[in-house]
Every structure is written in structure tokens, then in C-alpha cells.
Amino acid sequence: MANAVVRGLLAVAGLAWALGALAGPARETFVAPQSKAAGLTSCVEPTDFMRRNHMELIKHERHIVVHQGIRDSKYSLAGCVECHVAYGPDKKPVSVHAEGQFCSRCHEYAAVDVNCFGCHSTVPNAAQGNAALSGDYGPDMAQIQGKGAGVGGDTP
């Protein structure tokens, strides 16, 4: 009887601890609240893995895309941009490379200078023709004007 009481108390204590841990302060995240990524539990791999290894994944993927034409990989830079891009008050996508946005926020903190976006688009525009671009497409320049940069000033 005493054993059963002790077990019950232990179970309750354990449950309380687990709930407390879950409800504890959330880890700081750079995911933009309006992005598609904000609604998902994790990226294509667990978050901790992505934080350390995302560059290795896309580095491998770029080779198989360009040389072998395999474009349905789970890992793709276009996928990163599509999922992580934030939308401004005008519903237009904001460049992921603009100051304070998903990619640049962490890279700035870690003092990493990437040149992905010298060539790659920083907003999703895969399904659009150029006609649609003039309206919906937020040119990178518009996002970096605050920095006082000129044409392509975000290119390292």
C-alpha cells in the first residue's frame, strides 16, 4: 500500500516536471513569425541539426542539381527561401537576405558572409513569369535601401 502511494506520488511529480519543462521559456528563434516555417514544428531535419549543418546540405544539393539535374531533393536553397521568407504589411515577400531577416540575422550574428544571394533569388518567384514580377516581386534593392547600398549592394 505504502509502495503504491510512493509510486503514485513519483508519477505525479514526474508529470509536473515534464509539463513545467515544456511550458518553460521558449528558445530564441530567428524564424520570421509570418513565414511558412513559423507554422511548422521543424525544418526538413531537426532544428539543432539544421542550425549546424544546413550549409553542408545545400552544398551537396547544388552539385546534384547542376550536374545531374535532380531537382526534387529534400534540401534546396529555393526551398529555404520559400519557407522562411517573411511578408511585409503589403503582403509582398521581404528578401531573406535583408537586414534583420531570417538568413541575414543569424549570419550577421555569426559573422558569416554568404554569397548565395549574389546569384540566387531572395524571394520566392518560381511560379511567376516576369510579367507578374514587376508587381509582386520585391527587388532586393528595395530591402537594402535602408543600408544606403546601391545596385546589388548586398553582394559580398
Place this chain on the structure above:
Amino acid sequence: MTKEHEQVDEGRRSFLGTAAGVAAVSVAPGVILHTVTAAPRSEAVTDAVRWGMLIDTAKCADGCTACVTACERENGLDLQVKPEGEAAKKWDMQRSVWIRKVKLEDNLTRRVTNLPMLCQHCEHPPCVDVCPTGASFKRADGIVMVDRHTCIGCRYCMMACPYKARSFIHQAVAEKLTRAPRGKGCVESCNLCVHRRDNGEASTACVDACASAGHHAMVFGDLKDPQSAVSKALAGAASRQIRADLDLNTGVRYSGI
């Protein structure tokens, strides 16, 4: 003694017969695979296909630039902007062009020929031979292209190309397309709309535009498939390689010149 050697080994013969049968069965799916296109996007490109083009210069209209416009829209070249303060003439010389119209006039007969000039997708591309980093390469399916991740912008390939098909990006690119990334410091050229190839689409932007303009001067397809439109067109008309003397075995052929 010798008789024994000359006797037919029935066991061996039946084994070989079976092996040949198995080989025939295992070859057959490969043959079928050749005609059915591989699953788009998910399988590595193979040399079972070689993409190529036949351009009928007799149908290429003077003054028409439908192919050029379509190429620029498809690959984001129309998003190029002249840098402030650069002379218009210099910009015209330096801006990226993947396909351009060329007009030829025979000095003797005054016969005028129009043709679009683009990367000829050589079997033995000089641009690939000279590239110091391996960025200029030929894909298994015959597309000659630049891996911009490895291109250092030395422009050796531009010097080597007999067709003046390549361009260099001098300025930072502000607006780019997801399907066709391009940026400062790399050489670029026609890649036969490689994103369309990987998606399993039938044609290129220039060929589609030529057809919708009503000229049908360009035919695109698989040079290794005898049933493809381009193979049939090549079989039916006299065609030439430009600078055939270089033995490059170009993937783009011209008729009427």
C-alpha cells in the same frame, strides 16, 4: 583424345543459351527506357539522350526577334539594368546575351540569310577543354553549361568559344529568377533551358516563341532518338554545322546555309 575436345559441351551450350536469354531480357527494359522519358526531377540525367536543335534559316524572318525576347524572359536577362553612368554603346557590348540574331550577306550573290546564333552545345566543347576549374562542363545529356558555384570568372571559355556564345556578368545582379540564378563574376550562356529539361518539358523558350510567331524555324529534341522531331527533320533536310572544320560535332545544326 582430340575427339573429346571437339565434342560439343551440351551443359556449357545450354548455360550460354540461358545467359543470352537473361541478357536479352535485361537489355529490353533499357531499350524501352530510352523512348519513355525518365522521371523528371528525381533521376540523374543520362547519355541516353542528347539534346539538340535544327534551325531552318529559310524560315528565320528578317527583323523577327521572338526567340531572343523569349530567352531573355525565360532566363531573367530582361531584368538586366544598365549601370548608372555607363555609355549605352558599352552596355550594348557587355550585357548578357544567350541568343542573338545574325544576318549574313553573300558578297558575290547578295543573298541575305538570317539565323539565331546561340551556344552550339558541342560534343567536344573547347570551352570545357580550357576551363581551369571544371566550371564549364558538359552534362551527360549533351548540354554544355557553366556551374556558377565553381566559375571564377576568368573568361578563358569566352576566348575559346568559336561562336562567341558566352557572356560575362560585370555588375551585381539586383533582380534574379529562382529558376535561373545568375550573378556577378560568372560566365553564362544558353543552357537549352535546363530547368525545363529537368522538369520534363518538351521544348525551349526560343523554340516555343518561334513557333508561336508562326515561323517554325527551330526544331528541338533528342538527337539520339530516331523518332524525335529533330532527328526526323535532320534526316529530311540538308544541314550544316557552323565551323564544321573544327570537328566539334555541334548539337545545334543549321539548314539553308
